[in-house]
Amino acid sequence: LLFSPLRCLFLLLMFSSLARPFPKKGRMQHNKSEYLQHFYGYQPKAERQKRTADPDGDADWTTGLCDKVQTMQRFFGLPPTGELTKDTLAVMKRPRCGLSDVERFGETIRWKKTTLSYRLEMIRHWHPDTSKVNRTFRAAWKLWSSVAPLKFRKRNRREADIVISFHNGDHKDGSPFDGQGGILAHAFLPGSGIGGDVHFDADEDWSFNSTGFNLFAVAAHEFGHALGLPHSSDPGAIMYPAYSFAPNYELQLSFRDVKDVQHLYGDPNFPSLVLKKPPPRTPDKCDPDLSFDAATELQQEVLFFKDRFMWRKHPQFEETGITLISSLWPDTVPSHLDAVYENVGRNVLTFFKGHQYWELRQLKMEEGFPRNISDLGFPSRIQSVDAALHFRNDRYTVYDEQQKMMDGSAMLTEQQWPGIPAPIDAAVFFEECYTYHFNNMLFLT
Numbered sequence: 383l384l385f386s387p388l389r390c391l392f393l394l395l396m397f398s399s400l401a402r403p404f405p406k407k408g409r410m411q412h413n414k415s416e417y418l419q420h421f422y423g424y425q426p427k428a429e430r431q432k433r434t435a436d437p438d439g440d441a442d443w444t445t446g447l448c449d450k451v452q453t454m455q456r457f458f459g460l461p462p463t464g465e466l467t468k469d470t471l472a473v474m475k476r477p478r479c480g481l482s483d484v485e486r487f488g489e490t491i492r493w494k495k496t497t498l499s500y501r502l503e504m505i506r507h508w509h510p511d512t513s514k515v516n517r518t519f520r521a522a523w524k525l526w527s528s529v530a531p532l533k534f535r536k537r538n539r540r541e542a543d544i545v546i547s548f549h550n551g552d553h554k555d556g557s558p559f560d561g562q563g564g565i566l567a568h569a570f571l572p573g574s575g576i577g578g579d580v581h582f583d584a585d586e587d588w589s590f591n592s593t594g595f596n597l598f599a600v601a602a603h604e605f606g607h608a609l610g611l612p613h614s615s616d617p618g619a620i621m622y623p624a625y626s627f628a629p630n631y632e633l634q635l636s637f638r639d640v641k642d643v644q645h646l647y648g649d650p651n652f653p654s655l656v657l658k659k660p661p662p663r664t665p666d667k668c669d670p671d672l673s674f675d676a677a678t679e680l681q682q683e684v685l686f687f688k689d690r691f692m693w694r695k696h697p698q699f700e701e702t703g704i705t706l707i708s709s710l711w712p713d714t715v716p717s718h719l720d721a722v723y724e725n726v727g728r729n730v731l732t733f734f735k736g737h738q739y740w741e742l743r744q745l746k747m748e749e750g751f752p753r754n755i756s757d758l759g760f761p762s763r764i765q766s767v768d769a770a771l772h773f774r775n776d777r778y779t780v781y782d783e784q785q786k787m788m789d790g791s792a793m794l795t796e797q798q799w800p801g802i803p804a805p806i807d808a809a810v811f812f813e814e815c816y817t818y819h820f821n822n823m824l825f826l827t
């Protein structure tokens with residue numbers, strides 16, 4: 383259905399044209415073949431022929447590649463076209479964890495004891511405040527020990543189950559680091575020796591706040607691997623492989639993380655209900671109570687926004703993938719948006735939140751944003767923008783971009799669309815979950 387050999391042949395050509403001399407930074411992120419090999423188990427032709435002497439090697443290679451691109455796209459909630467679209471390449475370039483996204487470790491790989499020791503190796507390349515580092519790691523372990531029957535004890539000298547260290551480049555474990563950006567860290571599954579150990583890329587600009595990469599956020603994720611957890615495709619999970627840290631967002635385990643760690647270490651006697659507050663669930667697009675923050679068309683797709691997340695509905699594909707807003711666009715695009723809209727003529731996507739707006743062209747933030755919506759010629763009584771720009775509470779206004787003017791008379795929505803409940807959060811065309819509730823045109827409140 384979705385696979386077209388021609389399209390994949392084209393993909394092949396793109397591959398060769400993308401070949402560049404070895405970039406120093408984030409090597410794997412610049413080599414698509416290597417990215418798919420490393421994170422999605424893709425085996426290029428040469429290696430496969432060695433193994434199977436496949437007479438139909440070329441076609442097989444192309445198919446294999448397309449498959450892996452699709453798997454990757456599904457994982458990150460992109461339309462599974464199998465093509466290396468701009469979006470796909472953008473997601474591939476995002477900083478992330480060094481472990482594979484497709485390996486499943488199974489239930490058997492876990493520690494057989496419940497008190498684990500960890501040790502921090504001397505940090506040679508970086509001279510931070512060690513008390514801050516120690517506090518950061520303690521807090522990251524606490525995330526996990528507060529939802530599962532596990533205890534973590536720090537050791538200063540003696541052997542420990544989990545050794546935490548910083549390395550740059552090739553550090554002799556078969557998974558070299560790649561300089562700034564790209565891969566941030568990796569960890570080993572529970573076991574003896576190197577098992578359970580956690581390595582951070584010493585070339586990154588680590589921080590305790592939102593400059594560079596936040597050590598706490600990455601440690602919380604890697605410690606999950608050290609306990610035996612694989613990557614999760616739930617973008618709300620700490621075990622999601624892409625780095626996402628927002629300064630205003632309290633880092634916590636999601637419902638999925640808690641479920642997964644309790645599945646590994648669950649003890650029927652452990653009262654999982656004592657959690658002080660329930661872990662946050664990633665919004666489910668089919669939840670009848672869900673209301674979107676915003677929605678917009680983007681070329682052929684319809685995009686829906688909620689908190690830090692977005693869904694992408696592509697007309698060619700039945701599934702609607704969920705992803706993080708930050709996995710596609712720069713961190714400067716805020717979460718909890720008020721409205722988003724596409725200006726097809728100017729090829730610009732505009733995001734609204736409060737009295738500010740941002741403009742993106744070709745996935746890149748334009749200079750000088752955010753700006754005040756008063757710059758758009760909005761009358762001062764407009765403090766923020768709801769829904770598809772044209773809606774504000776029970777009124778809608780028409781914004782004329784040519785004139786930078788609002789149609790002066792805000793009209794009551796009900797006059798235009800009788801029976802539409804107000805206020806409107808997002809006005810969109812969406813049919814996947816709701817066909818039997820509504821006709822195709824859906825207005826969410």
Ligand SMILES: *[C@@H]1O[C@H](CO)[C@@H](O)[C@H](O)[C@H]1NC(C)=O
Pocket residue numbers: 400401402403404413415416
């Ligand atoms: C990408 O990686 C593959 C496999 O490691 C290698 O054969 C190829 O030369 C690399 N391409 C570039 C442009 O670095």
Ligand SMILES: *[C@@H]1O[C@H](CO)[C@@H](O)[C@H](O)[C@H]1NC(C)=O
Pocket residue numbers: 501502512513514516537538
């Ligand atoms: C932090 O941990 C390291 C390594 O275990 C230790 O050498 C250092 O003294 C600790 N720092 C503080 C302030 O406790």
Ligand SMILES: *[C@@H]1O[C@H](CO)[C@@H](O)[C@H](O)[C@H]1NC(C)=O
Pocket residue numbers: 589590591592593
């Ligand atoms: C973050 O911490 C660094 C020092 O680790 C400091 O220089 C910087 O100003 C801080 N940034 C913010 C936004 O707090």
Ligand SMILES: *[C@@H]1O[C@H](CO)[C@@H](O)[C@H](O)[C@H]1NC(C)=O
Pocket residue numbers: 737754755756762764765
């Ligand atoms: C931006 O707009 C808001 C409301 O529209 C107004 O209160 C605020 O003073 C404006 N800020 C600037 C810097 O113009």
Ligand SMILES: [Ca+2]
Pocket residue numbers: 408559560561562563564565566583585586
């Ligand atoms: Ca790196």
Ligand SMILES: [Ca+2]
Pocket residue numbers: 542543544545573574575576577578579
């Ligand atoms: Ca170990």
Ligand SMILES: [Zn+2]
Pocket residue numbers: 479480481603604607613621622623
């Ligand atoms: Zn990981």
Ligand SMILES: [Zn+2]
Pocket residue numbers: 549553555557568581
């Ligand atoms: Zn390593």
